[in-house]
Amino acid sequence: MTSTSDRAPRTYAYLGPEGTFTQMALDAWAPSAGATHRPCGSVDAALALLRAGEVDGAMVPIENSVEGGVSATLDALASGDPLVVVAEVLVPITFVLAARPGMARADVRAVGTHSHAWAQVRGWMDANLPEATYVPTLSTAAAAAGLAGGDGEQAAYQAAVCAPVAASNHGLEVLAEDIGDNAAAVTRFVLVARPGDLPERTGADKTTLVLFQRDDHAGGLLELLEQFAVRGINMSRLESRPTKASMGSYCFSIDIEGHVLDERVGEALLGLKRVCAEVRFLGSYPAAHGTAVRVTPHTTDEAFGEARAWLHSLRA
Numbered sequence: 001m002t003s004t005s006d007r008a009p010r011t012y013a014y015l016g017p018e019g020t021f022t023q024m025a026l027d028a029w030a031p032s033a034g035a036t037h038r039p040c041g042s043v044d045a046a047l048a049l050l051r052a053g054e055v056d057g058a059m060v061p062i063e064n065s066v067e068g069g070v071s072a073t074l075d076a077l078a079s080g081d082p083l084v085v086v087a088e089v090l091v092p093i094t095f096v097l098a099a100r101p102g103m104a105r106a107d108v109r110a111v112g113t114h115s116h117a118w119a120q121v122r123g124w125m126d127a128n129l130p131e132a133t134y135v136p137t138l139s140t141a142a143a144a145a146g147l148a149g150g151d152g153e154q155a156a157y158q159a160a161v162c163a164p165v166a167a168s169n170h171g172l173e174v175l176a177e178d179i180g181d182n183a184a185a186v187t188r189f190v191l192v193a194r195p196g197d198l199p200e201r202t203g204a205d206k207t208t209l210v211l212f213q214r215d216d217h218a219g220g221l222l223e224l225l226e227q228f229a230v231r232g233i234n235m236s237r238l239e240s241r242p243t244k245a246s247m248g249s250y251c252f253s254i255d256i257e258g259h260v261l262d263e264r265v266g267e268a269l270l271g272l273k274r275v276c277a278e279v280r281f282l283g284s285y286p287a288a289h290g291t292a293v294r295v296t297p298h299t300t301d302e303a304f305g306e307a308r309a310w311l312h313s314l315r316a
């Protein structure tokens with residue numbers, strides 16, 4: 001088994017352009033001094049480069065402590081050629097309101113930014129720019145770039161919500177600092193790769209899955225979740241996403257504590273495989289917080305091993 005650093009990919013795509021929070025996550029995981037970083041216009045574009053074999057990994061946002069899951073990422077991982085998460089990075093987020101030099105805050109009629117950024121500054125906007133409308137952009141840095149380019153004067157918005165570095169990259173003036181509604185806001189980014197060697201088991205791991213039910217019936221979700229409950233597995237994220245096959249058809253995107261090499265996780269996967277139409281394994285990787293998973297005495301690898309040996313002795 002190789003360690004995460006042994007198998008570290010060398011060329012990485014990320015949600016760009018330069019100055020996104022995703023770039024900060026990638027810099028934290030693999031500084032650009034030792035790797036090639038390729039900015040992409042969207043999460044889909046970054047994952048397409050990865051699926052085409054043009055890069056070794058892609059850093060994308062997956063979840064925010066304020067707004068929840070990033071649908072574009074969850075959906076892109078739930079379908080298409082298989083990809084797996086090999087690492088996660090947590091980045092604390094600070095937003096500024098930036099505009100072309102000379103623009104007064106009172107003249108801002110529309111604000112451009114990424115939907116997850118808008119969700120995190122809505123309170124500040126209501127209090128300070130209640131008349132401003134929202135213009136969605138593919139990233140916070142794309143909003144800043146849109147103001148700074150030659151077409152800045154024609155941009156559909158007069159200010160961007162972005163990272164301080166995106167404002168300074170584009171020579172924008174900061175009209176207001178630290179405008180996030182929640183000072184503790186953290187975004188979780190994942191480094192995605194094509195399936196290959198599993199990251200090493202550390203004892204502080206997460207596993208990401210997408211579960212598709214066989215049919216819609218009473219207790220269907222409970223049937224899936226009890227596979228974790230009876231094996232002492234804690235979930236750290238659960239979201240339902242439309243399968244897009246028909247109205248009312250959902251799959252479940254789930255993070256659990258533990259590694260596929262843990263006996264209790266392996267047993268849960270066997271149970272899920274029996275009850276689900278499809279189980280998509282999206283990787284086991286070290287949890288960013290590094291805190292060891294709490295395992296109850298009857299769900300340790302040894303407990304599963306002893307039970308299996310006992311059954312074996314009965315059958316023999």
Ligand SMILES: O=C(O)C(=O)Cc1ccccc1
Binds near residue numbers: 117
């Ligand atoms: O647009 C960015 O800068 C991103 O990296 C995506 C994002 C947007 C808002 C909060 C966290 C990440």
